[in-house]
Amino acid sequence: MCRWAAYRGDPLYLEELVSSPAHSLIEQSHCATRAKTATNGDGFGIAWYGDRPEPGRYRDILPAWSDCNLKSLARQIRSPLFLAHVRAATGGGTRRDNCHPFVHENWSFQHNGQISNFDRLRRPMESMLDDQLFHARGGTTDSELLFLLALQFGLPSNPFAAISEAIGFAEGLSVHLTGSALVRFTAAFSDGKSLYAVRYATDRKAPTLYASPVGIGYCLVSEPLNDDIDAWTEVPDGSAVLIDDMGVHITPFQPEKRASAGPQAPLTIPA
Template sequence: MCRWMAYFGDPVPVEDLLFRPEHSIIDQSLHAKLGSFTTNGDGFGIGWYGTGSVPAVFKSTHPAWSDENLHEVATQINTPLLFAHVRASSGTPVQRSNCHPFRYGRWLWMHNGSLARFPELKHDMMMAVDPALYPKIEGSTDTEALFFLALTFGLTEDPPNAVARAVGLTEQIGRRRGVEYPVHMTVATTDGETIWAFRYSSEGNTSSLYYSTDVAQLRQLHPELDVLDRLGPDARLIVSEPLRDLPGAWNEVPDGSWGFVRRGKQEIHPFEPVRGG
């Protein structure tokens, strides 16, 4: 399994998000507490939105905790939306093209979890990908396969429905192959304006996922924390693990649900795979 975090809000230094929290995503690359693996050292990636028309992506096969380039880059970037991911491979090679987040146009996608017995499912999944999208697939992971299935089913127009259809098809393929619980995932995807997050597994026992409490409420709870004064009113974090032990700061995303965060609005809804195509 892997660890990931997503930030949305006013522009902030990436260094503050990646390195300063007590249990930052960098610390989680070595000392994860809630995942199946303590160490997530099979590469990392960050994706962020700046002045260009598409997000920038920086990835490496090095462990995040020892990559000096990551720290150098992080000190020079301010962004209103950041995806960060540290990888623990579930069997596919440790190579840059398999590091998250994945990008298509303005869209980013990252994942924690696995598709059970993916090598047996891969052919049928790939055959369902839109032929026009297929040449854009660079790596060999189950994550990227699920991303391109979601794109095939209309991710850029209706993310919740597209992910539900991609998951539903994956479960159908898996069960035809005798896989009882094919899907285990927490997923984040974004177009730069909204972050959608999903927590679901076929067996109903999904990896952890949390979102941060409203900043105004946090300031009332913890007036001693100067860092909260530097965050705008729309600031939200979605994380595999809380970044620090702060009472009232973190809320668990319910298992079997999806939600979104955009400026001035956030919602959570039940997630149900759509089967049949």
């Protein structure tokens, strides 16, 4: 499983999440503590927003710990909203086009998880894309395809509904073609203004997600960046997260066409 971090707030140097903390994202790339595999060495990527609507992006297939450019960029780039990812491949080759974050116009997206039986589902999932989004697909991962499906289903107008429909479509297709469905999905995505995240799994075993204030803003991470346990709030499985000018909002999430899991009390992230 991959590890990722994301931030929204007053401009912050990327190194504050990527390289400086005791358990930074680079540290997690070779020593993750809350994942099935400790090593995430199949590439990395960062996407950050500045003065232009579309994000800047840097990706490579080297392990994050061995790329001197990553530390240098993270020390120099200051951004109010950015995503960073280290990859442990569950499908798709180790190539730059398969490294997260994925971007399309002003949107960026990174994911930790997988779709079971993706080799059986890939072609019918791709057939749902219009020509523009189909030709925008550069890699071979299930993550990128879920992102493009969400764009197809209206991500810019209703982000959580689009993600819900994309996951629900994958689950329904899997049941139809294989008799079962398993999607594990912990992802962050942004339009350059707000930061969104979803933690969900068909089997209620979604990859981990934590939230915490950092500087004058908030970050979302796969696992805490330090040992200050009280500073980190675990986001429950089956949750949608929105970080905007008003703070952090956590609400229940279920894919479309799936039965509701029942009410869930809102969480409060300490300021």
